Amino acid sequence: MRRLVSADALRVLVPAMSLAVLLGAVFYLQPRTMSYTGLNLLFNLAVPIALATLAQMLIMAVNDLDLSMGAFVSFAACVTATFLQSAPLLGLLILAAAVAVYAGLGVIIHLRNLPAIVVTLGMSFVWSGLAVLILPSPGGAAPEWIRAIMTVRPPFAPMAIVASVLIAVIAHLIVMRSSLGVVLRGVGGNRRSVERAGWSVVRVRAMTYALAAVFAILAGISLVGLTTAADANIAMRYTLLSIAGVILGGGEFVGGRVSPIGAVIGALTLTLAASFLSFLRISPDWQIGAQGAILILVLAIRLVLNRRENKEKRA
Amino acid sequence: MNDESQLPAVIAVDGARKSFGAVKALDGVDFTVAPGQCIGLVGHNGAGKSTLVNVINGGITLDQGTIALAGQNHSSGHSIARARSGGIRCVFQELSLCPNLTVLENVRIAHRTLTGFGWRTRAAKLISAQLDTIFPGHGISAGSVVGDLSIAQRQMVEIATAFSRDSDPVALVILDEPTSSLDASRAHQLIEYVKTFTAEGGAVIFISHILGEILEAAHRVIVMRDGKVVGDRPASEFTVPGLVQAMGSVAAKRQARRETDARASGEAPVVARPQHTDAVAFRAFRGELVGLAGLSGHGQTETLVDLYKSLSSDWRAARDPKAAFVAGDRLIDGIFPIWSILRNMSITVLADWSRRGFVDVAREIGFGGDWKQRIGIRSDDLENPILSLSGGNQQKALFARALGSRAEVVLMDDPMRGVDIGTKQDVYAMLRQEADKGRTFVWYSTEMDEVSVCDRVYVFRDGRIVAELAGDAVSEDAILAASFGERAA
Numbered sequence: 125m126r127r128l129v130s131a132d133a134l135r136v137l138v139p140a141m142s143l144a145v146l147l148g149a150v151f152y153l154q155p156r157t158m159s160y161t162g163l164n165l166l167f168n169l170a171v172p173i174a175l176a177t178l179a180q181m182l183i184m185a186v187n188d189l190d191l192s193m194g195a196f197v198s199f200a201a202c203v204t205a206t207f208l209q210s211a212p213l214l215g216l217l218i219l220a221a222a223v224a225v226y227a228g229l230g231v232i233i234h235l236r237n238l239p240a241i242v243v244t245l246g247m248s249f250v251w252s253g254l255a256v257l258i259l260p261s262p263g264g265a266a267p268e269w270i271r272a273i274m275t276v277r278p279p280f281a282p283m284a285i286v287a288s289v290l291i292a293v294i295a296h297l298i299v300m301r302s303s304l305g306v307v308l309r310g311v312g313g314n315r316r317s318v319e320r321a322g323w324s325v326v327r328v329r330a331m332t333y334a335l336a337a338v339f340a341i342l343a344g345i346s347l348v349g350l351t352t353a354a355d356a357n358i359a360m361r362y363t364l365l366s367i368a369g370v371i372l373g374g375g376e377f378v379g380g381r382v383s384p385i386g387a388v389i390g391a392l393t394l395t396l397a398a399s400f401l402s403f404l405r406i407s408p409d410w411q412i413g414a415q416g417a418i419l420i421l422v423l424a425i426r427l428v429l430n431r432r433e434n435k436e437k438r439a
Numbered sequence: 440m441n442d443e444s445q446l447p448a449v450i451a452v453d454g455a456r457k458s459f460g461a462v463k464a465l466d467g468v469d470f471t472v473a474p475g476q477c478i479g480l481v482g483h484n485g486a487g488k489s490t491l492v493n494v495i496n497g498g499i500t501l502d503q504g505t506i507a508l509a510g511q512n513h514s515s516g517h518s519i520a521r522a523r524s525g526g527i528r529c530v531f532q533e534l535s536l537c538p539n540l541t542v543l544e545n546v547r548i549a550h551r552t553l554t555g556f557g558w559r560t561r562a563a564k565l566i567s568a569q570l571d572t573i574f575p576g577h578g579i580s581a582g583s584v585v586g587d588l589s590i591a592q593r594q595m596v597e598i599a600t601a602f603s604r605d606s607d608p609v610a611l612v613i614l615d616e617p618t619s620s621l622d623a624s625r626a627h628q629l630i631e632y633v634k635t636f637t638a639e640g641g642a643v644i645f646i647s648h649i650l651g652e653i654l655e656a657a658h659r660v661i662v663m664r665d666g667k668v669v670g671d672r673p674a675s676e677f678t679v680p681g682l683v684q685a686m687g688s689v690a691a692k693r694q695a696r697r698e699t700d701a702r703a704s705g706e707a708p709v710v711a712r713p714q715h716t717d718a719v720a721f722r723a724f725r726g727e728l729v730g731l732a733g734l735s736g737h738g739q740t741e742t743l744v745d746l747y748k749s750l751s752s753d754w755r756a757a758r759d760p761k762a763a764f765v766a767g768d769r770l771i772d773g774i775f776p777i778w779s780i781l782r783n784m785s786i787t788v789l790a791d792w793s794r795r796g797f798v799d800v801a802r803e804i805g806f807g808g809d810w811k812q813r814i815g816i817r818s819d820d821l822e823n824p825i826l827s828l829s830g831g832n833q834q835k836a837l838f839a840r841a842l843g844s845r846a847e848v849v850l851m852d853d854p855m856r857g858v859d860i861g862t863k864q865d866v867y868a869m870l871r872q873e874a875d876k877g878r879t880f881v882w883y884s885t886e887m888d889e890v891s892v893c894d895r896v897y898v899f900r901d902g903r904i905v906a907e908l909a910g911d912a913v914s915e916d917a918i919l920a921a922s923f924g925e926r927a928a
Contacts, residue, residue: 301559303547303553303554303558306540306544306547306548307547307548309537309539309540309544310537310540310544310545310548312539313537313538313539313540314535314536314537314538316535317535317536317537317548318537318548319519320496320498320519320529320531320535321523321548321549321551322519322520322523322524322551323548323551379538379539380537380539380540381539
């Protein structure tokens, strides 16, 4: 029965190793990245992606999928660049209302037994529409404080790294260590068993969705902090990036098997893969395809390891 | 009836009635459990045991009747939450832990009171202590992920979780087939613990297909049949054969069964399965109705699926399919819910007629009309959606789908669940007719009268075939005796 690494450790180990390998390759190709500024530039955009990935991970922990992630992060970014900057109180109110809407989505999906994919796909148009209404043309400005946070230069390690570690630790505490996180993952693992123990699954789902919205809003705010302005389509890529990040980080689509640390690592890997391909001088036309190839490669490695593990378990 | 009855009963069910469609799952059940008592609950498939368990734990609301918890009547408001706060715990037949969580996290799911700082340490202590008490030498660490444990270990965790107490009370523990994946020594440890638990004033409802365990653990045995309690006596007054007899119904009217002509030794079976762990090798010959019996979930469906896979290919749809499958769970595996009746019927045979990739509509309509008449589907228009039919008629359409193909072998996975008696008679007659024409049927059924129709019956227990009954040896008593056999040590 005893194995060297548990399934859960493996879940984080594979993405961590892929990140290390990729980082090594980038350092080899472009030694100048091996500096404080270089690392900051490499991982700068990883912070919002990591936050969006965590939001997606929460939804996936209860066996759902959020296809409106990109649109919602864009919406949050537009609110940040306009209302949050000019009328902070109103801005906060709008964002709080958005969180409430997300909780409501969780309730509707649960009560009406709707597929989350369909509901969130529909919502993605709603969020996009709202974002365009708020900011018809690219513009707006980042609030001073968020700009200050995102450009802070902590000693030893650049902001992007410190922030990623901090985010990973907080998410780990919430999802893996807190008792709310246990029930949340329990709903993904075996909903009936949670119900039978007398929990209200609809409440758990609503809380999960609300928490996901909070992470997604943070993603939008941090994105504006980096770009200093917003656009209604600023984060459209995030829907697929966040799903890829969760899977790359050892999460699974069903069964409540997720790893917050892995998800952050997955987001970092995805960001790095883009830089890696630029350093290889692959034309941008091919980059998305090459990024997909990296994704498939990592997933294949994980599949092989999982399979071997299952074989051992059976033996 | 005994001196404990002065205390308020842990639970008292009075005149419970519950129907699912045409099926009466509970038909007026009176039932009490006193503190300090272990009740053995036995009965064959569909006797109403699981429904009764779900009523007690609040998962199902009654159509009629009352439930009193610790003397307080909650006929209307009995719910899962109330049952739990009243100290009712349940170990379900199918394992119900979250496989993605660790042992102690599952304990947290079960105990809502385990909150606040340091809950992990408390949960780990709680479960480890309880496991040590019930199953000494269990070798399970509270931090391991449930998905990595063996089935027996998971069952031990589940049992220990049910008996463990944090700040909420444990008054009654329902054990539904708790020993199905435990070996004999672990099962014995559990029974010993049940005895100490009841001696300390707890109550237990013990459900098992191993009657020896019931007689050893229980003070009182309740026998159920067809949604009614047909026997309620102290365990000391029962013996294993006596229990088997009490579970069976009065000698059911035997259908005329075809004489099982002695098979010429040279004839090859149409379907066969290598005999791995089975006591008897599975074989089915041309023109035979072969029954698969035993308690539900003991490997019959898996066997059918295996047989089907061995007779068909994953990659290409055979032009001449050897086997057809009639699914038991209509809604999940059977019908295409948004299609018409006709399309649901013709899906398996379409390939036979298609011309250059197009469906031959005229033939499809002809086929539908033909089978509608032969099998008696009650609908004026086959273009109506399948869901407009009653359950029994939906099932008939699925039978037409299988019988209309040219498959020699038809595998049936308990297809008559929730079907009214009239439809059943129609289908029995048709199956017999088709078998006489040379088709082979392999039929898993949870209902005794259906199994009794078969020429030959294999009885399953714990995932293996334990007995083969042929001809006149096919009887309710023989099947019950084989399905409720003693644990092989």
